[in-house]
Amino acid sequence: MATERRAPLDRRRVADTALDLLNEVGLDGLTLRAIARELDVKAPALYWHFKDKQALLDEMATEMYRRMVADTSLDPADTWRERLLKTNRGLRAALLRYRDGAKVFSGSRFTGAVHAKQMESDLRLFTTAGLTLPQAVRATTTAYVFTLGFVTEEQGVHPLPGERREGYDLDERARLMADYPLTAQAGAEIFTDYDRHFEEGLALVIGGIGAAYGLD
Template identity: 85%
Template sequence: MESGTTGRQRTPLDRRRVADTALRLLNEVGLDGLTVRTIARELDVKAPALYWHFKDKQALLDEMATEMYRRMVAGTPLDPADTWRERLLKANRGLRAALRGYRDGAKVFSGSRFTGLVHAEQMEETLRLLTAAGFTLPQAVRATTTTYVFTLGFVTEEQGVEPLPGERREGYDVAERTRRMADYPLSAAAGPEIFADYDRHFEEGLALLLDGIAARYGAG
């Protein structure tokens, strides 16, 4: 146990506790403001104590992404009776919801490496479901990774405008954009299709992908 300034015992410092604290702070300060020093101060320890568990900030981001995935899986139960379309819809809707729960959530998740095999069970189940539906393994991989990358990219752009649900960054007033682009009428009119109604646009984009997957691979 580490001793505090008051002499009372603290909860032992471990990777999970550090990641939990970092995710909570992420919503307050964003990715740019999330430093090892900030996390250590919140935990009431010195920064070197965190390097005992994480060699650098990327290692911490990896653990944060892993914890985000754990929470996502816990909140997105999958049905073995799903069709391949239902599975990909559920998985990507769940991913988007999970990422939007954190400021800069998509940036944290993008490019991170899971720190264990937390993803393997769901991945195996999804690939098994798609191959049973008639996909070859390469086709199943392409279908799952393409929809995953779409969702990750979509939320990255979405959070550039709405960092958290109900919050909107300054400079993304669609009406003002339309006025400024009056000489470019089609581009001006495209504003609401780019910077608003993200729920509908996500569903439309995902449906386009699923229709393309079905047409490309002859899946029902």
């Protein structure tokens, strides 16, 4: 009887499966037992590959980053503006691909030096464009934390694109804010059309960089 033996696990396969599961159950439901079940294995088996759950989350964040890089086509001839647009749109898309993606990402650290290659490319492009290294770091990380903060807020309302978390009724909010007309009106502006608002916010940041560092 050819009882096929499952190929042994490895860190990548575990992280892959965990990311798939994340989209179904969310970060709260992402237990080691559930991940193990998906891999046809018992929970303690995961401790052979990861020293603890955080190490697995770190690998998941790293995998998210790898997919982001794979999906972002960078051109050495990009202008610095194009580069900032590409990388931050790519980052947002990568985070939005997974339920609680921003939380997982910002709560973890990369395993190894995966991010060095892109970072080096960005910094070279920015310094070539005339910035000092500290300025280049400031520009890229300011855009980075903007995007991370933006998606964190966004996923608080939309766990996945198209899904809406409960407790965000715009009409009810407007009624609660009746004594504050601008705030009431702002609700519609805050909780809709995240795509456009991301673009506008990112444009503000990029515009600020150009103005401050005398670029273009």
